[in-house]
Amino acid sequence: MSISRDPIEFGGKKVSLHGKFRLRTNKPAEKLHITNIDAFIPFGKTIDDKVYFYDQTGKVPFLLISKKDTIFNPDLKDVDAKNVTTLIQHPNVRLEDMTEAEHMELARRGLKKENPEYTLVNLDKAIIDKHEEEVEMIEIKYLITNKKKHLGKKKLMYIASALGLSTRSEISEEKRYITFLEQALIKFLEGNEKKRKEFYLYYEKIEQAELLYFINEFIALEYVQNFGGIYKVNDVPVGFKIPDIIDWFATNEDVYKGLKLKVQEFHSNKVTS
Secondary structure: OOOOOOOEEEOOEEEOOOOOEEEEEOOOOOEEEOOOOOOOOOOOOEEOOEEEEEOOOOOOEEEEEOOOEEEEOOOOOHHHHHHHHHHHHOOOEEEOOOOHHHHHHHHHOOOOOOOOOEEEEEHHHHHHHHHHHHHHHHHHHHHHHOOOOOOOHHHHHHHHHHOOOOOOOOOOOHHHHHHHHHHHHHHHHOOOHHHHHHHHHHHHOHHHHHHHHHHHHHHHOOOEEEEOOEEEEOOEEEEOOHHHHHHHHHOOHHHHHHHHHHHHHHHOOOOOO
16 A cells, blocks of 8 residues: 655644655664564565564564665655654654754653654755745845945944843954844854744834844843843833833833943944944
8 A cells, every 4th residue: 555645743833745855863773763664664674774573572663774864765665655654753863954942842751752863854955945035044144244235333233132142252343343234144044044033024114123233232231131031121021021121211211211321322432323
């Protein structure tokens, strides 16, 4: 009977079975226990470089991975489709296209180990994702460095700070400082899909980036202080997280404007002014 190649629902995401998959480990020759393959794999059978055995109970099959990288092709082989289906759901196998936050959520739910010994990647999808990233980075580089419609120093500072980058520098010459910000942003966004999405958000809504920039400055200059996990302004508790600070300043605009002036005075006569 042919095995389904329909996407697998796992961890709240649909995972495709199409394309070539690579299982990578730093511990070749280790036994990777897999289930529900006995109908497809005879005892002691070798297929390609993958050797299948049963453990001492005679009931739980395991796959002996003989190399650092093992390739599966579900599109061509039913046994590989079955293996990849099992590997996707295996607790000791990390899925490379899931973010760290998604993986840790799976670990919290007991679906994955925190530090699996194996990593499974869809090589075809990785190639497509890489191409899409390259196209996206071309556009982002243009938006950051375009001389005809340049963001300017302040907007670059706002976006960099909102993304979590430091805007501090020993550079004293403005043109060199702008180049420093451009290069830092581009390097930071390469290989970081989540931050690229945030970049587009702040590029379109620069006022949000500006607000985060000043709040980061308030914290750096200790106008907003953290005591035991609680942020305070002039000894007044304002919350536990940055969104709490934003909400507090929304109803205390005079305080925000006053602190903003203090930040501007601190940076006066500096390249960051």
